[in-house]
Amino acid sequence: MYKQHYHRTKRRLLSVNKWKVRLVLWGSAILLGLTAAFFAIASGHSDELYHQLYREQPLIAYILPPLGLTIIAWLTRRFFQGSEGSGIPQAIAALSMTSHSMRSKVLSLKVALAKIFLTCLGLLSGASIGREGPTVHVGASILYSLRKFMPNMRSRDMTRVLILAGGAAGISAAFNTPLAGIIFAIEEMSRSFEERKSGTLLIAVVLAGVTALSVLGEYTYFGHTAETIPLSSAWIAVIACGVVGGLLGGLFSSSLIFGTRQIATYLSAYPIRIAFFCGLILSLLGFLSDGQTFGTGYLEAKNLVDGGEVSVAFPFYKLLATIASYLSGIPGGIFAPSLSVGAGLGADLAQFMPSIPFSAVVMLGMVGYFTGVVQTPITAFVIVMEMTGSSSMLMPLMATALIAKSVSHLVCPTPIYQALADAYLNKTVQADKNQS
Numbered sequence: 001m002y003k004q005h006y007h008r009t010k011r012r013l014l015s016v017n018k019w020k021v022r023l024v025l026w027g028s029a030i031l032l033g034l035t036a037a038f039f040a041i042a043s044g045h046s047d048e049l050y051h052q053l054y055r056e057q058p059l060i061a062y063i064l065p066p067l068g069l070t071i072i073a074w075l076t077r078r079f080f081q082g083s084e085g086s087g088i089p090q091a092i093a094a095l096s097m098t099s100h101s102m103r104s105k106v107l108s109l110k111v112a113l114a115k116i117f118l119t120c121l122g123l124l125s126g127a128s129i130g131r132e133g134p135t136v137h138v139g140a141s142i143l144y145s146l147r148k149f150m151p152n153m154r155s156r157d158m159t160r161v162l163i164l165a166g167g168a169a170g171i172s173a174a175f176n177t178p179l180a181g182i183i184f185a186i187e188e189m190s191r192s193f194e195e196r197k198s199g200t201l202l203i204a205v206v207l208a209g210v211t212a213l214s215v216l217g218e219y220t221y222f223g224h225t226a227e228t229i230p231l232s233s234a235w236i237a238v239i240a241c242g243v244v245g246g247l248l249g250g251l252f253s254s255s256l257i258f259g260t261r262q263i264a265t266y267l268s269a270y271p272i273r274i275a276f277f278c279g280l281i282l283s284l285l286g287f288l289s290d291g292q293t294f295g296t297g298y299l300e301a302k303n304l305v306d307g308g309e310v311s312v313a314f315p316f317y318k319l320l321a322t323i324a325s326y327l328s329g330i331p332g333g334i335f336a337p338s339l340s341v342g343a344g345l346g347a348d349l350a351q352f353m354p355s356i357p358f359s360a361v362v363m364l365g366m367v368g369y370f371t372g373v374v375q376t377p378i379t380a381f382v383i384v385m386e387m388t389g390s391s392s393m394l395m396p397l398m399a400t401a402l403i404a405k406s407v408s409h410l411v412c413p414t415p416i417y418q419a420l421a422d423a424y425l426n427k428t429v430q431a432d433k434n435q436s
Contacts, residue, residue: 024146032142032169036135039116043131046123047295054126054291061126061294062287066279068125072118072330073275080114082106086326086333087115087137089420091167094140095160096425103144105428107163112141118331126282126294128321132171133333139170234396237356240349241364242403245342249372249404250411252319252338257412257419259327264427267329278328285321289314293321297340304343304362315344315369334373339384342369363393364400372408375415377401 054061076084082105090106097103105111115134122129143166147159267274285293292300292314300310300318311317322337346365350358363384371380381397414422 025143028143028146029165029169032139032166035112035116035138035142036170039119039131039135039138042116042120043123043296046120047298050124050126050295051291051299054286054294058291061291062283064124065126065282065286065294066276068121069127069275069279069282069325069328069330070272072121072125073271073328075121076114076118076330077271080111080118082108082111083114083118083137083331084329085331085420085424086133086335087135087331088133088167088333088417089424091136091140091163092417092421093425093428094144094163096421097428100147102428103159107137107141107144109141109145112138115141115331119333122325122330122332123295125279126286127325127328127330127332128282128293128295128297128318128337129325129330129332129334130296130336131333132335134331136167136170136333139166139168142166143169234399237349237353237361237364238396238399239403240353241346241361241368242400243368243407244349245345245365245368245370245400246372246404246407247411248315248319248345249338249342249369249374250408252323252341253373253375253408253412253416253419256323256326256334257414257416257423259323260420260423263327264423267327271329275328275330278324281324282321285317285324289317293317296336297343298336301336301340301343301366304347305359307359310344310347312348315341315348318344335370338370338373339366342366345369360393360396364396367397367400368404371401371404373416375405375408375412377405380404 050061050064053064082090094103094106097106115137119129119131119134123131140163143162144159146162263274282293289311292310297318300314304310318337318341322334322341325332325337326334342365343362344365345368346362347358349365350356350361353361367381367384370384371377374380377398378401381394381401385394385397
């Protein structure tokens with residue numbers, strides 16, 4: 001028995017075909033890390049350029065959202081179908097697609113490049129979007145494209161693994177949070193994770209994360225914070241952020257799901273008009289918030305984690321701006337905007353708890369609202385913990401996430417990405433039937 005196991009292991013280690021697969025997979029994971037790093041730099045510059053324009057030429061900055069979103073919607077519909085949306089629902093939907101022809105419309109190198117270009121263009125137009133969801137889409141597209149070069153990767157199981165590994169590696173590289181990347185793949189993108197394929201996913205996540213880290217340098221997404229909450233008073237902030245964050249996050253998700261369903265027919269018939277109208281809403285909200293709702297919200301969230309201030313109405317304006325951006329049909333994610341809404345919500349709640357460290361409540365607000373939106377509590381508290389380097393906040397973050405998940409589920413029974421993925425899958429299947 002031992003000899004059989006030894007010889008089987010030896011054959012696997014010395015197999016030329018298996019080493020070809022490993023090298024192609026590892027090379028693709030490194031390529032994904034480089035792509036994610038480029039995406040991070042490009043999107044960051046795009047966001048900064050718009051905010052600079054807002055400071056120097058505010059009138060032009062208010063005109064740009066409706067004009068920019070209109071152009072992006074036209075480009076997406078005319079040349080880059082499959083690149084719309086946040087990217088995570090598309091990757092999840094691809095897991096359930098039964099044919100390569102359907103998946104290739106959603107996961108391809110063309111779609112990946114378009115996702116990067118159009119998301120950066122959206123940030124240049126002031127849209128309230130993020131690059132993290134799109135990076136998941138890019139990662140899944142890059143690894144799925146391996147099937148063209150490696151025939152032995154075309155099985156159903158291997159196809160699912162490539163999509164999962166690409167999505168997880170995308171999260172790892174986007175946030176510099178490798179642990180969160182693995183958990184996200186298991187918790188959100190797959191309900192039937194296969195243990196025997198975990199090595200493929202783990203290697204892709206690590207290589208992509210390390211590659212992005214080597215390009216961008218060692219950093220935490222929102223910097224470092226040493227704040228913590230005394231155990232004697234932690235429960236007050238935990239319950240408040242869990243309940244309010246879960247409720248508001250659930251309402252946001254329900255609104256987005258409802259809005260997507262209601263607007264689907266009109267978006268198909270009048271994509272340009274709807275994008276223009278959504279751009280007008282963005283400009284109005286930007287005017288009311290003194291420009292705080294434009295872009296990813298990263299600067300506002302980082303400012304709050306560092307103990308800064310934003311307006312009391314910021315989280316609500318930012319929430320509405322994110323809904324308007326998503327319903328416009330342009331490519332762009334909701335991760336970063338949701339974290340900034342959560343940070344603003346935590347800052348508002350901190351005013352009622354002056355005895356508790358401000359930055360700690362901000363982090364709990366981020367976890368509470370983010371969990372309320374995506375309903376993946378483990379991913380949420382791990383992402384925030386890794387992004388802020390605050391391991392001392394583990395227990396309060398975990399408790400807040402679990403409370404927020406329960407509250408959000410009462411408001412929005414179906415998790416947002418699953419609901420959007422189902423809607424996207426149904427639309428794709430129907431379009432495929434109509435073409436055939």
